[in-house]
Every structure is written in C-alpha cells, then in structure tokens.
Amino acid sequence: MKLLNKKNAIILLSLIVVYGLVQFLFNNGTLNQFYMMTLILVCIYIILAVSQNLITGFTGQLAIGHAGFMAIGAYMSAMIVVKFQGSLILGLIFGAIIAGLAGILIGLPTLRLRGDYLAIATLGLGEIVRIVFLNMDYLGGATGLSVPKTIDWTWAFWLMVISVLIISNFINSSHGRACISIRENEIAAEAMGINTTKYKVMAFAIGAAFAGLAGGIYANYMYFIQPTTFSFLKSFEILVMVVLGGLGSTTGAIIGAAVMTIGSALLADYPEIRMLVIAVLLIALMIFRPNGIMGNKELKFNFLNFKKKGDENGTT
Amino acid sequence: MGSVDLILQQFINGLSLGSIYALIALGYTMVYGIIKLINFAHGDIMMVGAYIGWFCTTTLKMMFIPALIIAMLITALLGMIIERIAYKPLRNATRLAALITAIGMSFFLEYGGILVVGPQVRTFPEVFPQTIYNPLGDITFKYGDIVIILTAVILMTILTLVVKYSRVGKAMRAVSHDKDAAALMGINVNNTISATFAIGSCLAAAAGVLMGVYFNTINPLMGIMPGLKAFVAAVLGGIGIIPGAMIGGLFMGLIESFVSGLGFSMWRDAVAFLILILVLIIKPTGLLGKNTREKV
Numbered sequence: 001m002k003l004l005n006k007k008n009a010i011i012l013l014s015l016i017v018v019y020g021l022v023q024f025l026f027n028n029g030t031l032n033q034f035y036m037m038t039l040i041l042v043c044i045y046i047i048l049a050v051s052q053n054l055i056t057g058f059t060g061q062l063a064i065g066h067a068g069f070m071a072i073g074a075y076m077s078a079m080i081v082v083k084f085q086g087s088l089i090l091g092l093i094f095g096a097i098i099a100g101l102a103g104i105l106i107g108l109p110t111l112r113l114r115g116d117y118l119a120i121a122t123l124g125l126g127e128i129v130r131i132v133f134l135n136m137d138y139l140g141g142a143t144g145l146s147v148p149k150t151i152d153w154t155w156a157f158w159l160m161v162i163s164v165l166i167i168s169n170f171i172n173s174s175h176g177r178a179c180i181s182i183r184e185n186e187i188a189a190e191a192m193g194i195n196t197t198k199y200k201v202m203a204f205a206i207g208a209a210f211a212g213l214a215g216g217i218y219a220n221y222m223y224f225i226q227p228t229t230f231s232f233l234k235s236f237e238i239l240v241m242v243v244l245g246g247l248g249s250t251t252g253a254i255i256g257a258a259v260m261t262i263g264s265a266l267l268a269d270y271p272e273i274r275m276l277v278i279a280v281l282l283i284a285l286m287i288f289r290p291n292g293i294m295g296n297k298e299l300k301f302n303f304l305n306f307k308k309k310g311d312e313n314g315t316t
Numbered sequence: 317m318g319s320v321d322l323i324l325q326q327f328i329n330g331l332s333l334g335s336i337y338a339l340i341a342l343g344y345t346m347v348y349g350i351i352k353l354i355n356f357a358h359g360d361i362m363m364v365g366a367y368i369g370w371f372c373t374t375t376l377k378m379m380f381i382p383a384l385i386i387a388m389l390i391t392a393l394l395g396m397i398i399e400r401i402a403y404k405p406l407r408n409a410t411r412l413a414a415l416i417t418a419i420g421m422s423f424f425l426e427y428g429g430i431l432v433v434g435p436q437v438r439t440f441p442e443v444f445p446q447t448i449y450n451p452l453g454d455i456t457f458k459y460g461d462i463v464i465i466l467t468a469v470i471l472m473t474i475l476t477l478v479v480k481y482s483r484v485g486k487a488m489r490a491v492s493h494d495k496d497a498a499a500l501m502g503i504n505v506n507n508t509i510s511a512t513f514a515i516g517s518c519l520a521a522a523a524g525v526l527m528g529v530y531f532n533t534i535n536p537l538m539g540i541m542p543g544l545k546a547f548v549a550a551v552l553g554g555i556g557i558i559p560g561a562m563i564g565g566l567f568m569g570l571i572e573s574f575v576s577g578l579g580f581s582m583w584r585d586a587v588a589f590l591i592l593i594l595v596l597i598i599k600p601t602g603l604l605g606k607n608t609r610e611k612v
Contacts, residue, residue: 062412113597116415119354120592124544124588124589125589128590236423239419243412273431275426275427276423276424276428276431280420282416286414286416287406290406
C-alpha cells in the first residue's frame with residue numbers, strides 16, 4: 001500500500017485545513033481563549049478516548065483506570081519540565097513512557113481478571129496512583145504543582161493526530177487483529193495460538209502510554225495540576241465518551257470525546273446540571289442505544305460524501 | 317495510655333466503622349449475587365438514607381429509631397424504583413452496559429442530591445447522649461459506638477433469618493443460584509430481584525444514618541468512598557456470600573482504623589484498594605468463596 005495515496009493525501013489536506021482554519025480564526029480574534037481551551041481539551045480527550053477505546057473497545061478489557069495513567073503522565077512530564085528544566089517534548093515523551101511502563105506493571109497481574117473484577121481492580125489502582133501523588137510533597141502534594149503553559153493549538157492538534165494515527169494503525173495491524181480476537185472470544189483466540197496475556201498487556205500499555213501523553217499535554221497546558229483532577233470520576237468520564245461514541249470504533253471515540261467536551265464546555269456555568277445531564281444521558285443511552293453513536297462501525301472516508309475525521313474539531 | 321490499650325481502642329473504633337461498612341457491603345453482595353451487577357449507585361443510596369435520617373431528626377424532630385426506620389423504608393422504595401427504571405431494561409444486555417448504567421445512576425443521585433439539598437456539608441444532630449463508658453480502664457466506649465454495633469448486629473441477624481427461612485429469602489437464594497430454573501419453579505424473578513434491591517437499600521440507609529451519627533457530618537458526595545470501600549469489603553469476603561460481606565466489612569473497618577491509628581490516615585484509602593487488588597490477584601473468590609471452574 002502506498003503511503004501517499006489519494007485517500008491519505010485528502011485526509012492530510014483536510015487536517016491541515018482544519019488546523020489552519022482554527023489557527024487563523026484564533027489569530028484574528030474570532031475564537032477567544034475559552035473556545036481555544038475547549039478545542040485543546042477536545043484534542044486531549046480524543047487521545048484519552050481513543051486510547052481507552054483500544055483497551056475497552058478493541059481488546060474488550062473493561063479497565064477504569066485511565067485517570068491514573070493520565071496522572072502519571074501529567075506529573076512525570078511536569079517533573080521533567082519544572083524540576084529538571086527539561087524541554088517540553090522530553091517531558092511529554094518521558095511521561096508517556098513512564099505511564100506505559102506503569103501500564104505493563106499494572107497490567108501483568110490485573111489483566112488475569114475478567115469483567116467487573118478487572119474494572120474494580122483498575123479503578124482501585126487509579127485511586128492508589130492519585131493518593132501516591134497526593135502524598136508526594138516533592139511534586140506539590142495536595143496543593144498541586146504549577147507548570148508553565150507551553151502547549152498551544154499546534155502541539156495539541158498534531159499530537160492528537162499522531163496519537164490517533166498510531167493507535168488506528170496498531171488496530172489495523174496483525175497485533176490489533178489479535179486484540180480484537182481476544183475481545184470476540186478469549187478462549188477461541190487462545191486456542192488459535194494467540195498469546196492473550198501478551199496482547200492484553202500490549203494494548204493496555206499502549207493505551208496507558210497515550211493516556212500519559214494526554215496527561216502531559218494537559219499538565220503543560222493548564223498551568224496547574226492537582227491530584228484531585230485525576231480522580232476516578234475522570235476515568236468514568238473517559239469511559240463515557242468511548243461508550244457514547246461506540247465501543248470499538250475509533251471515529252466513534254473521537255466523536256464521543258468531541259461531543260462530551262463541547263457539551264461540558266457549553267454547560268460549564270452549571271456544573272451540577274452538567275453532571276446530571278451526563279448521568280441521564282448515560283442511562284438513556286444504555287437503555288435505548290447501548291452501542292453508542294457509531295456502534296463498532298467506522299466513519300468511512302467516502303469520496304462521494306466528504307466526511308472527514310477532523311471535521312468535528314473544525315465545525316464547532 | 318499503653319500500647320495494648322491503644323490497640324484495643326482502635327479495635328473498638330474499627331468495629332463500629334466496620335459494622336457500617338458491613339451493612340453497605342451486604343447490599344452490594346446481595347445485588348451482585350442475584351443479577352451480577354456492581355451497583356455503583358449503592359453508596360449513593362446510602363447517602364440518600366443519611367439525608368432522610370437527617371431530615372427526620374432535624375426538621376421533624378424525631379428520635380433515632382423512628383428516623384432510622386423511616387429512612388430505611390423510603391430508601392427501600394427508592395432502591396426498587398431505581399431497579400425498575402434503570403436496571404431492569406438492561407437485564408439481558410451486556411455487563412458493560414449494566415455497569416455503565418449503574419455509574420450513571422450513581423452520578424444521578426450524587427448531583428441530583430446536590431441540586432436538591434445543596435452542596436454544603438450538613439451537621440448531623442447529636443441524637444445520642446455524649447456518654448462515654450470506660451469499663452476497661454483507659455479504653456473508651458462512646459454511646460454512639462455501642463448503638464452502631466448493636467444496630468448492625470440486630471439488622472444482620474434479621475437479614476440472616478430472612479434469607480434463611482422466609483419465602484422471599486428462599487426465592488432470593490434460588491434466583492441467585494439459577495435464574496431460569498427458579499422461574500420454572502414458579503418463582504417470580506422480577507419481584508425477587510426487586511425485593512433484593514429493597515433489602516439492600518434498606519441496609520444501606522441504616523448504614524447512612526449510622527454514618528451520619530458516627531461522623532456528625534453528611535454531604536451529597538459522602539457515599540462515594542464508603543461505597544467503594546464496602547465493595548472492597550464484599551469482594552474480600554467473597555462477593556455474593558452474605559456472611560462474607562459481614563466479615564469483609566468488619567475487616568475493612570479494622571484495617572482502616574489501625575492504619576489511621578498508626579498515623580497514616582492519608583493513606584487509608586490507598587490501603588483499602590491495595591487490599592482489594594491483593595485479594596483479586598491472590599484469591600479472587602474472596603475469603604469465603606469456593607473456586608468454580610470455568611467451562612467453555
């Protein structure tokens with residue numbers, strides 16, 4: 001397959017257009033800081049949702065510890081940037097690697113568990129990570145840590161694109177197919193000679209690493225990080241995005257993340273109603289459309305009707 | 317105060333906290349046993365119970381026992397309504413869908429609670445005299461401790477009798493064993509599940525009122541952590557096993573009290589989750605669980 005075929009060229013072009021349009025509108029003052037923040041948060045949540053989707057949607061492992069990995073990425077990148085005066089890119093990479101390693105470390109014992117047990121174990125581990133940071137005075141403890149703001153739209157957007165690209169390429173590779181086979185039937189997959197533990201841990205580690213990257217972007221954008229930000233409510237929020245978009249659909253995860261983040265931004269003035277709306281939406285969604293918006297189908301880049309992956313960033 | 321006394325004192329504190337956890341854990345375990353659902357909203361049902369108890373004791377100037385009973389009855393109704401509206405349509409859906417609905421229900425109760433009663437922390441009135449007994453030298457028994465432990469023991473005894481000997485209890489055990497076979501034997505599965513939710517919520521409400529008494533404060537998000545810890549307790553004892561939940565709850569209470577007593581109160585939540593993970597890795601069926609072989 002050629003790398004630069006017509007389809008890829010069009011996707012790249014449309015991404016550049018979306019990027020350029022937002023940058024232009026921001027420079028010329030149409031988009032104020034609040035909209036910009038929402039768009040950057042959309043990028044961060046897209047990375048989180050797509051990586052959670054790799055674990056839950058494609059590999060079928062119900063893990064609710066994404067906020068923990070996000071916290072590791074956020075704190076580790078902040079540590080590099082603030083304590084060691086390292087560069088941003090070094091911090092982001094370091095955060096992602098440490099989160100990925102934590103994913104392997106946590107994944108090896110817990111991924112033996114199934115379903116609800118795995119969910120609750122990962123939830124517990126995520127909380128342990130948060131409590132560890134809460135008690136780590138070196139990194140600010142409960143009062144939090146100030147981080148210089150170095151992330152802008154360019155960083156957030158292209159890191160998001162790269163992350164989505166890597167994860168969707170992983171899913172389409174033979175490793176990805178092995179992961180999907182685990183979701184479909186673990187015992188059958190094992191019988192076909194797939195090392196299920198290896199692939200589960202692999203998916204978990206990759207998901208964790210990208211959650212760490214997202215955490216790093218978050219830390220270097222938000223001026224300030226605090227352990228309470230990364231409570232299990234954040235993990236739930238990410239899971240909700242994935243379920244809303246459709247488990248097992250990357251484009252679904254992107255749509256879910258965009259819809260939820262923009263919806264949250266619109267309701268930002270009414271925080272209680274925001275959560276209430278999320279709750280009702282969640283229950284109604286599960287009862288009436290448990291497959292989410294996209295089910296496990298992907299939005300295809302059909303040449304007749306031009307629907308592009310990056311669209312929901314640009315049109316809102 | 318000698319170290320032995322200190323240990324005994326923490327033991328008593330842990331016992332009252334553990335009784336509360338055990339009451340919550342019972343609801344988790346019963347619901348899980350019967351429909352295999354982690355009812356994440358259970359901790360928040362406890363919160364609702366605590367608020368009803370608070371309302372009864374402050375605004376309606378009730379005594380402790382009537383307030384407790386009213387809280388239990390209203391919350392039992394709430395539990396049944398939640399089951400009918402949110403969980404029943406999903407009984408044959410995937411586990412994930414049911415779990416996410418439970419999370420949604422939990423958010424709904426928490427933030428609905430904030431909307432209705434306001435986000436501020438409320439002080440639970442002192443329903444008991446602040447009498448302190450010290451029959452064993454330096455160790456203090458608060459009046460509240462005794463009431464909490466006594467209430468928990470009475471409720472657990474009633475529950476055990478109900479589950480063992482009543483028709484509803486027998487039906488519950490039958491449904492949790494095999495839903496389809498129970499239905500074939502003429503058991504009304506839907507009503508039995510409703511009854512399970514009612515009993516579980518009842519116990520949670522009692523735990524909520526006791527928690528209000530124990531900590532003196534209540535707020536709409538108070539149910540999250542105790543709910544999670546009670547779930548850990550249920551897993552520790554062996555989920556779906558009623559005596560397991562009681563033992564697990566007491567164990568969690570004791571651990572938490574000793575961890576706090578040693579000066580690591582910041583870490584007590586982490587310790588609870590660490591126990592959970594260790595149990596899940598070493599013996600996922602819990603202390604009282606039996607190993608079941610998975611069949612293809």
